[in-house]
Amino acid sequence: MTVLLSVQGLTKQFGGLQALTQITFDLPQGQILGLIGPNGAGKTTLFNVINGVYHPEVGRIIFRDKDVTGMKSYDLAHMGMARTHQIVRPLNELTVRENVMVGACFGRENHNLGKAAGIADEVLGFVGLDSRADQMAGSLNVAQKKRLEMARALAAHPYLLLLDEVLAGLNPSEIDGMVQTVRKIREQGITIIMIEHLMKAMMNVSDRIIVLDYGEQIADGTPHEIANNPRVIEAYLGDSSLANQLLEEE
Amino acid sequence: MKQLKSIGLWVSLLAVAALGIGPIANHSASLRETIYIIMQVIVLAASLNILLGFTGYVSFGHIVFFGLGGYVGLYLINAQDWPLWSAALAGGLASGLLAFLLGKAILRLRGAYFALATIGINEAVRAFTNNFDPFGGPIGMTLNFKVYNSYGGAANALWMAYYAVFAIALLAVVLNFVVKNSKFGLGLMAIREDEGAAEVMGVITPNAKTWAFVLSAILPGIVGTLFFFKNGHIEPGDAFRLDYSIEMLVIVMLGGQGSVLGPILGAAGYEGLRNYLLTSPLFKNIQLSVAGALLLVIVLFIPAGAVGWLRRRVPIFGKVLA
Ligand SMILES: Nc1ncnc2c1ncn2[C@@H]1O[C@H](COP(=O)(O)OP(=O)(O)O)[C@@H](O)[C@H]1O
Ligand SMILES: [Mg+2]
Numbered sequence: 189m190t191v192l193l194s195v196q197g198l199t200k201q202f203g204g205l206q207a208l209t210q211i212t213f214d215l216p217q218g219q220i221l222g223l224i225g226p227n228g229a230g231k232t233t234l235f236n237v238i239n240g241v242y243h244p245e246v247g248r249i250i251f252r253d254k255d256v257t258g259m260k261s262y263d264l265a266h267m268g269m270a271r272t273h274q275i276v277r278p279l280n281e282l283t284v285r286e287n288v289m290v291g292a293c294f295g296r297e298n299h300n301l302g303k304a305a306g307i308a309d310e311v312l313g314f315v316g317l318d319s320r321a322d323q324m325a326g327s328l329n330v331a332q333k334k335r336l337e338m339a340r341a342l343a344a345h346p347y348l349l350l351l352d353e354v355l356a357g358l359n360p361s362e363i364d365g366m367v368q369t370v371r372k373i374r375e376q377g378i379t380i381i382m383i384e385h386l387m388k389a390m391m392n393v394s395d396r397i398i399v400l401d402y403g404e405q406i407a408d409g410t411p412h413e414i415a416n417n418p419r420v421i422e423a424y425l426g427d428s429s430l431a432n433q434l435l436e437e438e
Numbered sequence: 439m440k441q442l443k444s445i446g447l448w449v450s451l452l453a454v455a456a457l458g459i460g461p462i463a464n465h466s467a468s469l470r471e472t473i474y475i476i477m478q479v480i481v482l483a484a485s486l487n488i489l490l491g492f493t494g495y496v497s498f499g500h501i502v503f504f505g506l507g508g509y510v511g512l513y514l515i516n517a518q519d520w521p522l523w524s525a526a527l528a529g530g531l532a533s534g535l536l537a538f539l540l541g542k543a544i545l546r547l548r549g550a551y552f553a554l555a556t557i558g559i560n561e562a563v564r565a566f567t568n569n570f571d572p573f574g575g576p577i578g579m580t581l582n583f584k585v586y587n588s589y590g591g592a593a594n595a596l597w598m599a600y601y602a603v604f605a606i607a608l609l610a611v612v613l614n615f616v617v618k619n620s621k622f623g624l625g626l627m628a629i630r631e632d633e634g635a636a637e638v639m640g641v642i643t644p645n646a647k648t649w650a651f652v653l654s655a656i657l658p659g660i661v662g663t664l665f666f667f668k669n670g671h672i673e674p675g676d677a678f679r680l681d682y683s684i685e686m687l688v689i690v691m692l693g694g695q696g697s698v699l700g701p702i703l704g705a706a707g708y709e710g711l712r713n714y715l716l717t718s719p720l721f722k723n724i725q726l727s728v729a730g731a732l733l734l735v736i737v738l739f740i741p742a743g744a745v746g747w748l749r750r751r752v753p754i755f756g757k758v759l760a
Contacts (some may be wrong), residue, residue, distance in 0.1 A: 239638065241634070241637075241638070260637065261637045261638045262637050262638075262639075262640050262641060262642050262643065265637075265638060265639055265640030266640055270638075270639075271638060273635070273638075277632050277634070277635040278631075278632075279627070279628055279631035279632055279635065279636075280631055281627075281630075281631055281696075282624075282627055282628070282631060286624065286627075289624060290624060290625070290628045290636065290639050290641070291639050291640075293621050293624060293625070293640075294625060294628075294636075294639050294640030294641045294642075295639060295640045296640075300621060301619075301620070301621050301624065304621075340639060344639070344640065
């Protein structure tokens with residue numbers, strides 16, 4: 189199995205706050221890696237460091253056999269990395285189609301406008317936003333904006349997709365739809381790292397799970413191993429509902 | 439969709455053409471002078487629109503490109519005997535070069551810091567011309583009257599400058615349309631909406647912003663040369679007027695930033711208002727206060743400008759107005 193992404197000893201500080209400590213893992217191509225942990229554990233920060241929004245103080249990131257530590261997020265986009273944002277960032281005064289075209293035009297494949305419009309319509313159909321294509325992105329509701337984030341990322345036809353809480357705030361039927369969508373994305377051969385709080389969905393869909401707590405990587409294993417790991421259960425004890433969800437899985 | 443978009447272009451071009459034909463049809467020199475200024479303002483506003491309307495960066499000192507173009511062009515005509523057309527082109531390129539050199543440095547600043555930096559640059563270039571002897575220092579440069587002879591005399595030269603500014607106004611409108619409907623323009627609008635998100639999607643923001651800045655500087659440089667050629671004289675105080683810079687902003691916002699028709703409506707509307715104010719004894723001395731008040735009203739009540747307002751009121755305009 190070829191390794192698509194290798195994260196080696198990443199450390200990130202904000203002032204005195206140790207947001208990430210020595211994060212290390214290899215992600216083989218085609219897997220779905222789940223990233224869980226209590227609020228403030230550093231999950232989003234790890235995404236920000238992997239895709240070049242922030243640069244780590246220590247550690248290296250190897251993507252497709254190239255050391256990309258310190259590269260800009262647009263360089264990483266060109267190399268085939270795409271992401272969604274936990275707090276959605278729609279381009280409000282552009283149409284939904286134009287939002288997605290940005291991903292297709294400037295991402296890995298660098299398409300012209302005509303080709304990008306075609307890809308946008310295809311991807312919007314895939315995430316179920318085709319009827320909204322000509323609407324301004326600012327007029328969508330939150331669930332639709334989450335789908336738009338996903339569509340923009342997919343339009344780049346990335347090798348690696350970083351999904352930051354795309355299920356948060358969705359109702360159960362929307363969640364089922366989104367989980368199906370994630371599975372279909374993986375079937376297209378796209379490698380995924382997924383941050384999520386919903387344990388059930390995570391256990392279902394992930395090949396492997398990493399748990400962060402206070403910026404430290406406290407566990408790394410199959411969903412089954414994670415659910416039985418005492419450190420993980422302990423980390424979640426502060427958050428009893430999550431702990432219960434986790435235990436329910438067994 | 440495509441056809442509707444190009445209707446918007448034709449509406450805009452027709453509007454400029456309708457304005458521009460008047461003086462030619464009437465052979466009226468006084469009307470020509472009025473419309474000349476409107477054409478020039480259309481060029482300046484449409485150029486600023488690329489930066490302000492498409493990219494979302496507020497430049498308060500944009501007049502620096504007009505002034506610098508004027509200086510470079512007039513110097514080349516006067517001291518180096520360049521023909522007007524090459525001198526104007528060189529004026530435009532000089533302004534574009536200044537924008538290119540400054541772009542990477544100051545386009546890293548956001549919001550008010552960028553706006554302040556542009557004012558600083560205007561003042562710095564003004565101070566430079568004030569002390570630069572080849573440009574005549576504080577006295578500036580006066581065009582050698584003989585120069586007009588190569589253009590069939592002064593009267594003819596004025597008409598020629600008018601045709602040129604008319605053509606450049608049409609060009610500025612086409613440029614706005616082409617940029618807005620290009621991949622480059624999509625990247626600029628993505629930057630305007632959310633620069634961080636644009637970067638994550640792969641827009642090379644430092645380059646895109648720099649080219650937007652360069653594009654917004656070239657035509658002002660060209661019309662700068664034309665204007666001071668017509669004027670016959672240039673000096674620091676006339677070339678780098680901050681009040682004109684602010685009026686440019688008001689005009690773009692009045693017409694509707696980010697639209698192709700906006701700068702045209704804004705230029706015609708604002709200049710019409712200005713001519714009224716100048717002839718009205720009551721307002722004569724407070725036209726800049728009026729511009730300031732107008733800016734406030736626009737920002738508070740019609741942030742999308744006249745074009746945005748029309749689009750909302752009359753749905754068909756939403757599709758047609760580019
Ligand atoms: N830009 C930043 N500046 C300062 N602190 C930050 C910044 N981004 C995140 N943090 C802090 O880093 C910690 C981890 O945050 P985050 O990665 O968003 O957590 P998670 O996504 O796991 O909920 C939090 O304490 C947060 O306040
Ligand atoms: Mg987060």
